[in-house]
Amino acid sequence: MIEARELTKRYGRTTAVDGLSLRVASGEVYGFLGLNGAGKSTTIRMLLGMTRPTGGSVRLFDRAEPDWSRVGYLVDGAHAYPGLTVRENLELTRRLRREPVPAAVDRAIELLGLTPHRDRRAGTLSQGNAQRLGLAKAVLHRPDLLILDEPANGLDPAGIVELRGTLRRLAHEDGTAILVSSHILAEVARTADRIGIIDRGRLLTEFPATDLPRCTCGTENLEDVFLRLLTDHRPEAAA
Numbered sequence: 001m002i003e004a005r006e007l008t009k010r011y012g013r014t015t016a017v018d019g020l021s022l023r024v025a026s027g028e029v030y031g032f033l034g035l036n037g038a039g040k041s042t043t044i045r046m047l048l049g050m051t052r053p054t055g056g057s058v059r060l061f062d063r064a065e066p067d068w069s070r071v072g073y074l075v076d077g078a079h080a081y082p083g084l085t086v087r088e089n090l091e092l093t094r095r096l097r098r099e100p101v102p103a104a105v106d107r108a109i110e111l112l113g114l115t116p117h118r119d120r121r122a123g124t125l126s127q128g129n130a131q132r133l134g135l136a137k138a139v140l141h142r143p144d145l146l147i148l149d150e151p152a153n154g155l156d157p158a159g160i161v162e163l164r165g166t167l168r169r170l171a172h173e174d175g176t177a178i179l180v181s182s183h184i185l186a187e188v189a190r191t192a193d194r195i196g197i198i199d200r201g202r203l204l205t206e207f208p209a210t211d212l213p214r215c216t217c218g219t220e221n222l223e224d225v226f227l228r229l230l231t232d233h234r235p236e237a238a239a
């Protein structure tokens, strides 16, 4: 689904992404982790064609020209028309996405737990429910590839657990390929099938979520492994 090769992005003297290669397969949730400024959003923007790479290439669906109608995404936070209701916003998305099935709107509302808010104006939603609306827009047309930058932002604990279930269902039952960036490591460990860690624009390592790399840090949860990998790679991160 996603095949990125040697992706590089430079902004003047800053190298935001440095020769990064990754693959995400159909039916897989790929957790993309890194510290602030590691290069996650820049990578995601290049995957989505929003930022032109300085070097390297991206192939989606094994095609040189991606079929964007098969892609859903949430980046730069959730955006909606504040004066329209949740339902109206999603109806607009359905038409823009050329999704032919009207019931797709109600399905997305239900999937993201927005039924109690369907007739509220988007501008009056809480941050978490606005985020749910952003996610509903991303999945409305049943994309084959879903790319989400920090999707759990603003969600309450129940929302985070629901999101985990939704993403895993979309991947494992519908075969959607999902790339998700997050800072909530414990949640990524439960949601993702495979995890990649990026630091200073470079992909340090990838591993299955069920088989964390061995580390000498005693308890082996993703947080410990993440910090140990960064410390080994970048001693000043320990300070």
Ligand SMILES: Nc1ncnc2c1ncn2[C@@H]1O[C@H](COP(=O)(O)OP(=O)(O)OP(=O)(O)O)[C@@H](O)[C@H]1O
Residues within 6 Å of the ligand: 011, 014, 015, 016, 034, 035, 036, 037, 038, 039, 040, 041, 042, 043
């Ligand atoms: N448009 C831009 N112009 C200049 N530098 C940029 C631009 N976008 C990103 N950068 C720089 O590229 C690097 C990577 O930023 P990026 O936003 O991709 O990191 P991130 O991993 O998504 O961080 P965060 O977790 O804080 O969102 C940072 O040093 C950032 O300052």
